[in-house]
Amino acid sequence: MRLEEEIKQSKKFSSEFEKLAVNILYTSSWLEAQNIQRFKPFGISPQQYNVLRILRGSAPKPLMLSDISSRMIDKNSNATRLVEKLRLKGFVKREVCESNRRQVDIIITKKGLDLLADIDTHNDSWGQSFKGLTKIEAEAINDALDRLRE
Amino acid sequence: MRLEEEIKQSKKFSSEFEKLAVNILYTSSWLEAQNIQRFKPFGISPQQYNVLRILRGSAPKPLMLSDISSRMIDKNSNATRLVEKLRLKGFVKREVCESNRRQVDIIITKKGLDLLADIDTHNDSWGQSFKGLTKIEAEAINDALDRLRE
DNA sequence: TGTCAATACTTGTATATACAATTAATGTTT
DNA sequence: AAACATTAATTGTATATACAAGTATTGACA
Numbered sequence: 001m002r003l004e005e006e007i008k009q010s011k012k013f014s015s016e017f018e019k020l021a022v023n024i025l026y027t028s029s030w031l032e033a034q035n036i037q038r039f040k041p042f043g044i045s046p047q048q049y050n051v052l053r054i055l056r057g058s059a060p061k062p063l064m065l066s067d068i069s070s071r072m073i074d075k076n077s078n079a080t081r082l083v084e085k086l087r088l089k090g091f092v093k094r095e096v097c098e099s100n101r102r103q104v105d106i107i108i109t110k111k112g113l114d115l116l117a118d119i120d121t122h123n124d125s126w127g128q129s130f131k132g133l134t135k136i137e138a139e140a141i142n143d144a145l146d147r148l149r150e
Numbered sequence: 151m152r153l154e155e156e157i158k159q160s161k162k163f164s165s166e167f168e169k170l171a172v173n174i175l176y177t178s179s180w181l182e183a184q185n186i187q188r189f190k191p192f193g194i195s196p197q198q199y200n201v202l203r204i205l206r207g208s209a210p211k212p213l214m215l216s217d218i219s220s221r222m223i224d225k226n227s228n229a230t231r232l233v234e235k236l237r238l239k240g241f242v243k244r245e246v247c248e249s250n251r252r253q254v255d256i257i258i259t260k261k262g263l264d265l266l267a268d269i270d271t272h273n274d275s276w277g278q279s280f281k282g283l284t285k286i287e288a289e290a291i292n293d294a295l296d297r298l299r300e
Numbered sequence: 301t302g303t304c305a306a307t308a309c310t311t312g313t314a315t316a317t318a319c320a321a322t323t324a325a326t327g328t329t330t
Numbered sequence: 331a332a333a334c335a336t337t338a339a340t341t342g343t344a345t346a347t348a349c350a351a352g353t354a355t356t357g358a359c360a
Contacts, residue, residue: 028178
């Protein structure tokens with residue numbers, strides 16, 4: 001459905017760019033709601049899933065907290081507390097780095113890797129397509145979004 | 151910068167569609183951070199601004215809470231509490247509807263309208279362009295995002 | 301008319317985010 | 331080596347969100 005209908009907007013947007021900004025925020029909120037449902041059966045949030053993916057990408061090499069922050073989709077979320085949630089569930093472990101005792105090394109555990117594998121098999125179709133969009137279009141939007149952020 | 155560089159992703163995305171999902175979430179988070187800064191001098195959050203815009207769009211006709219919810223960018227945010235925040239700052243007023251005492255009519259106040267006018271004059275360039283994106287491209291992405299959500 | 305369902309909103313609780321302030325360890329400078 | 335700056339992470343506080351449960355009012359119908 002067109003954005004204007006979905007948010008029941010009577011007046012036109014002042015520009016195509018303003019509509020684009022709202023459209024990105026709206027579509028993101030829509031995707032996020034889908035992701036919450038997607039990960040709920042596994043007891044984690046989308047951000048926690050994101051952190052686990054980041055750690056799997058680096059495993060078996062650990063990452064420090066600031067590495068995780070810089071790789072996260074939402075840069076402003078609090079890596080310390082997210083990682084602590086994951087640790088309490090046994091999906092990651094933390095170790096104070098010996099060579100630089102300011103930093104904390106985070107590693108995904110076997111249990112964490114198993115969780116990701118489980119999620120992947122149950123969601124293997126996710127992200128392989130979007131209804132109504134061709135691969136060419138997806139590429140074009142990806143390029144445009146990259147340019148939009150400068 | 152390309153998404154892969156920004157989130158320091160070493161492995162390729164499994165599909166262009168998966169990258170698109172992440173790109174939308176990432177770009178949305180980037181936009182949201184900009185908006186927080188944009189509205190901070192005026193003492194409101196992006197969602198509160200959104201609610202005020204919705205109410206201005208309907209003024210002088212009031213809207214009930216569920217109308218506001220259905221028009222909001224983030225459908226899951228809590229309209230009751232957002233409106234209460236705005237009421238405490240004097241930007242909206244609430245009245246229990248006489249003909250149906252279950253519903254609450256919300257109207258933007260003069261102070262709320264003045265605030266929006268103030269924000270508009272200080273941000274009049276915002277939303278008129280995105281660096282590196284033409285109007286044609288913005289239109290194409292808007293169409294594609296609308297289709298992506300089915 | 302009394303009971304039940306539907307509507308509209310509110311509240312409680314857990315979690316998450318924004319941002320500033322704080323702590324601790326390491327580097328740098330003189 | 332002492333003082334200061336920088337880096338890395340943690341904590342505190344206010345606000346926001348997700349979701350379920352609750353309240354009050356109205357509508358439906360047997």
